[in-house]
Amino acid sequence: MGLKGRGLLDMDPTKQTFPHRTLSVKLWPPSQSTRLxxxxxxxxxxxxxSIISRKYGLLSKEEAQEDAKEIEESAFAVADQHYQKEPDGDGSSAVQVYAKESSKLMLEVLKRGPRMKEEGEAVAAEKSAAVHADVFDISGGERAFISADEAEDLLKPLKELGNTYTKICFSNRSFGLDAAGVAVSILSSIKGQLTEVDLSDFVAGRPESEALEVMNIFFGPRGF
Structure with missing residues (x-):
């Protein structure tokens, strides 16, 4: 008994062996509380x-919450996809992707500004378009002579089925004989819906004889 006891006491602690344990650290995926x-x-x-919000507008709390949730979900999906490519890693690179993607998307939202502002601008644009949907105006730009081919191309919208143009402005465009023929043919097809046609200066710069013939094409027996 004494020998056994002495043997235990004399055991060299440096020679004792313990089971080897591997410490596994995983940083991905984040917990639900972390995501929230x-x-x-x-x-x-x-x-x-912020400086950005002063330029692009400040989001409401409701809109910010909605955007923040969408940003987080999108960033998580991108980072998780990244993690799937390295399942044996500790997830640290996925965490970095998660953070970078979140920051990038948040900056995009800040620069986009409030959706209500976008929707308001869209409505205003639609209203403006509706107001001008009945006006066909090619008078912009420098005064120019136009050929038959150019007239065909310029006036193409007037040939579209169901167009709602009631006011036409050809001023500042000088029509030759061929171009006049094209224009009158197209105008004749929609004359029933027209209420106003502005042809000021439509023969400007043309020789008198040609100008008279063009006017006859527009307003003569075969005119619109």
Whole structure:
């Protein structure tokens, strides 16, 4: 008994062996609470006045929350896809992708500005288009002589089925004989819907004889 006891006491501790354990550290995926914290942090950043918001507008809290959730979900998807390519890694690179993608998308939202502003501008543009949808105007730019081919191309919208043009402005465009023939043919097809036609200066720069013939094409027996 004594020998056994002495043997245990005399055992060299440096020669003792223990099972080897491998420490595994995983940084991906983040917990749900971590993801929610990121959404909250981004929401706060999106509604905080900044140089960017002064230029593009400040988001409302509701819109910021919605955008923050979309940003987080998108960033998570990109980072998770990255992680799938290196499943044996600790996930640190995926975390970096997650952070970078979140920052990039948040900056895009800040520069986009409030959606309500975008929608308001779109509505205003639609209203403006509706107001001018009945006006066909080719008078812009420098005064120019136009050929038959150019007239055919310029007046193409007037030939579209269902167009709603009621006012036409050809001023500042000088029509020759061939171009006049094209124009009158097209105008005749929609004359029932026209209420106003501005032809001021439409023979400017033409020789008198040609100008008279062009006017006869427009307003003579075969005119529109």
């Amino acid at each position: 914290m990121l959404v909250e942090r981004m929401t706060k950043n999106l509604i905080t006045p």
